[in-house]
Amino acid sequence: MIIVMKSSATTAQVDHVVARVKSLGFDTHLSVGEERTIIGIIGDERPVDDDAFSLMEGVEKTVRVLTKYKLASRDFHPQNTIVHIGTVAIGGNQVVALAGPCAIESESQIMAAAQAVKKAGASVIRAGAYKPRTSPYSFQGLGEEGLKLLAQARLATELPVVTEVMSSEQVDIVAKYTDAFQIGTRNMQNYNLLCAVGSTDKPVILKRGMMSKLEELLMSAEYILSRGNDQVILCERGIRTFETATRNTLDLSAVPVLKQLSHLPVIVDPSHAAGDWHYVPSLSLAAIAVGADGLLIEVHPDPEHALSDGAQSLTPERFSTLMNNVRAVAAAVGREVA
Ligand code: PEP
Ligand code: MN
Numbered sequence: 001m002i003i004v005m006k007s008s009a010t011t012a013q014v015d016h017v018v019a020r021v022k023s024l025g026f027d028t029h030l031s032v033g034e035e036r037t038i039i040g041i042i043g044d045e046r047p048v049d050d051d052a053f054s055l056m057e058g059v060e061k062t063v064r065v066l067t068k069y070k071l072a073s074r075d076f077h078p079q080n081t082i083v084h085i086g087t088v089a090i091g092g093n094q095v096v097a098l099a100g101p102c103a104i105e106s107e108s109q110i111m112a113a114a115q116a117v118k119k120a121g122a123s124v125i126r127a128g129a130y131k132p133r134t135s136p137y138s139f140q141g142l143g144e145e146g147l148k149l150l151a152q153a154r155l156a157t158e159l160p161v162v163t164e165v166m167s168s169e170q171v172d173i174v175a176k177y178t179d180a181f182q183i184g185t186r187n188m189q190n191y192n193l194l195c196a197v198g199s200t201d202k203p204v205i206l207k208r209g210m211m212s213k214l215e216e217l218l219m220s221a222e223y224i225l226s227r228g229n230d231q232v233i234l235c236e237r238g239i240r241t242f243e244t245a246t247r248n249t250l251d252l253s254a255v256p257v258l259k260q261l262s263h264l265p266v267i268v269d270p271s272h273a274a275g276d277w278h279y280v281p282s283l284s285l286a287a288i289a290v291g292a293d294g295l296l297i298e299v300h301p302d303p304e305h306a307l308s309d310g311a312q313s314l315t316p317e318r319f320s321t322l323m324n325n326v327r328a329v330a331a332a333v334g335r336e337v338a
Contacts, residue, residue, distance in 0.1 A: 001048060001050065001063065001064050001065065002038050002039065002040050002041070002062070002065055002075060002076055003021075003038070003039040003040075003041070003059055003061075003062050004036065004059070004061050004062070005017070005036050005037045005038070005039065005058050005059060006036065006058055006059070006060045007035050007036045008058075009036070009037065009058030009059075009060075010058060013056075013058030014030075014037050014039070016056065016058075017056055017058065017059060018030070020052070020053070020056065021041055021053075024048065025043070026043040026048075027041075027042040027043060028040060028041060028042065029070070029071055031076060031077045031078075033078060036060070038077070038078070040065075042070060042071075050064075067215075067218075067261070068215070068219060069215075069218040069219050069221065069222040069262075070222065071225035071226060071230075072218045072219075072221045072222050072225055072263075072264060073261065073262060073263075074261060074262055074263050076263075077263040078263070080092070080263055080265070081230065081232075081263045081264050081265065082265070083203050083231045083232065083233050083265050084203065085098075085124050085160045085162065085179050085180045086124070086159075086160025087160070088123045088160055088338060089338070090233055090265045090267070090293050091264070091265030091293050092293075093334075094336055094337065095288055095292065095293060095294055095295070095326070095330050095335050095336070095337055095338065096123045096124065096293065096295075096337075096338045097117075097120075097121060097122040097123060097124075097294065097295050097297065097323060097326065097338075098122065098123070098124040098125075098126045098205075098267070098294060098295065098297070099117040099120075099124075099125070099126060099295075099296075099297045099298070099299045099319060100113050100114060100117055100125045100126040100127040100298070101127050101298060101301075101306065101313065102128060102131070102271075102300070102306065102308045102309035102313065103127065103129075103131050103141050103146070103306075103307055104127045104129050104142055104146035104147075104149050104150055105139075105142070105306070106149070107149050107152065109300075109302075110127055110149050110150060110152075111152070111153055111156060112301040112316075113125075113127070113153075113299060113300060113301050113316075114127075114153035114154075114156065114157045114159070115156070115157060116299065116316035116319070116320075117299050117319060118157045118159055119316075119320070120316065120319050120323045121320075121323040121337060122297075122299075122319075123159065123160075123338045124159060124160050124161065124162055124179075124180075125150070125153055125154065125157065125161045125162070126161070126162050126163070126182070126296060126298075127146075127163060128141055128146075128164045128182075128308075129141050129142055129143055129145075129146030129150060129163055129164075129174075130143060130146075130164055130165065130166045131164070131308060132184050132186050132187070133308065138308065139307040139308055144173060147163065147174065147176070147178070148177065150163060150177060150178070160179035160180070161177075161178055161179055161180075162178060162179065162180040162181070162205060163177070163181075164183070164184050165182070165183065165193070165197065166184070166187060166193075167190075168190075168192045168193045168195075168196035171193075171196045171197060171200065175200055175202060178202070179202065179203070180202055180203040180204065180233075181197050181200075181202055181204045182204075182205045182207065183197065183204060183205065183207060183220075184207055185207045185208065185209050185237055186209075188207060188208060188209035188212055188216070188220050189212070189220060191220075191223055194206075194220055194223035194224050194227075195227050197224060197229065198223060198224035198225070198227025198228065198229045199227050199229070201229065201231075202229075202231070203231035203232070203233065204224055204231065204233070205233045205235050205267070205296070206220060206221055206224065206233065206234055206235060207235040207269070208235065208236055208237060208239065208254065210237075210238065210239055210240050210248060211239065211240050212239070214254055214258060214261070217234060217258075218258075218261060221234060221262070221264060233264065233265045233267055234262070234265065234266045235266075235267050235296060236250070236251055236254040236255060236258075236267075236268050236269070236273075236292075237268075237269035237272045237273055237296075238250045238251070238272055238274070239251050246275055246279060247272065247273070247274060247275020247312070248272065248273045248274075249273070250268070250270060250273035250274065250287075252268075252287065255268065255287065255291050256290060256291055265294070266291070266292055267292055267293055267294035267295060268283075268287035268294075268295055269295070269296040269297070270283035270284050270287060270295065270297065271296070271309070271312045271313070271314075272298075272312065274312060275311065275312050276311055276312055277303065277311065277313060277314050277318065280297065280312065280314055281318070281321075281322045281325065284297065284322055285322075285325055288326055288329045288330050288333065288335070289329055289332075289333055291333075295326070297314065297319065297322075298312055298313040298314065299313060299314045299315070299316060299319045300313035300314075300315070301316060303315060323337070
């Protein structure tokens with residue numbers, strides 16, 4: 001249940017309602033908007049009587065939130081959340097490009113990729129040091145050595161970086177080098193990991209499980225939010241369907257649906273959805289047109305020799321061309337590129 005306070009409610013009235021909720025054994029979550037404050041009741045509030053609150057001073061109304069997720073829900077938090085990765089704001093009017101290779105392979109490779117994506121207009125560098133590969137015989141990433149190289153690229157470009165964390169044991173080491181965590185599709189329901197990153201103060205890009213419903217994605221976001229970390233970005237990266245012409249099927253309808261259900265920023269990863277670089281530009285433009293707050297794109301200086309996901313990686317030149325087109329589509333829908 002949420003308690004919507006009147007716009008004229010005083011701080012003392014808000015405090016009084018919060019104290020009442022707590023006296024019943026629940027936690028509260030306060031959303032202080034420009035217009036009014038909304039108090040969320042956290043916990044199984046089925047036995048709570050709405051009248052207990054609707055008659056209190058300063059209360060406008062009480063609303064039962066029917067979704068299983070609360071903190072991720074727009075009912076709880078009507079205004080858009082803006083997440084900051086370094087100084088880059090995601091979820092506002094500017095659309096943001098996060099780009100880089102699938103994996104960090106060497107100093108020269110990550111440096112070339114980072115400089116190229118910066119030049120083309122990316123605001124955040126992405127690259128993996130711990131790689132969740134389908135085969136145990138495939139390149140697994142450089143681990144901490146890779147994180148150090150990523151930190152070097154960060155220093156050289158002055159751009160913030162994001163990298164995947166695969167287990168709760170890795171959270172501390174990854175946190176040492178990164179500006180934001182990425183939770184991959186295979187780990188969307190790794191609840192220990194979600195709680196571990198939820199206990200940090202670094203932003204989290206949460207990718208949709210390849211076989212997960214949007215409600216399940218939002219429940220996973222709820223795990224992170226409920227641990228106190230409110231910096232969560234949702235990422236649509238394609239889901240498994242009967243269609244095999246692309247690696248996954250990019251569910252573009254996820255964007256407006258998630259935007260309606262939640263206040264969290266939504267970005268799209270067309271690279272892992274398509275699995276083929278030819279489709280990445282058009283899917284990127286469509287994602288911006290449908291309301292995405294950003295794009296997560298794989299770019300490699302030499303895709304032919306990439307140690308992972310070369311087929312879906314754009315060359316720096318193709319990425320640069322794409323960014324020009326992204327600017328045009330963003331402008332057409334009343335936004336701009338950061
Ligand atoms: C990645 O971003 O490199 C990655 C492994 O993505 P996903 O988890 O979406 O497959
Ligand atoms: Mn990849």
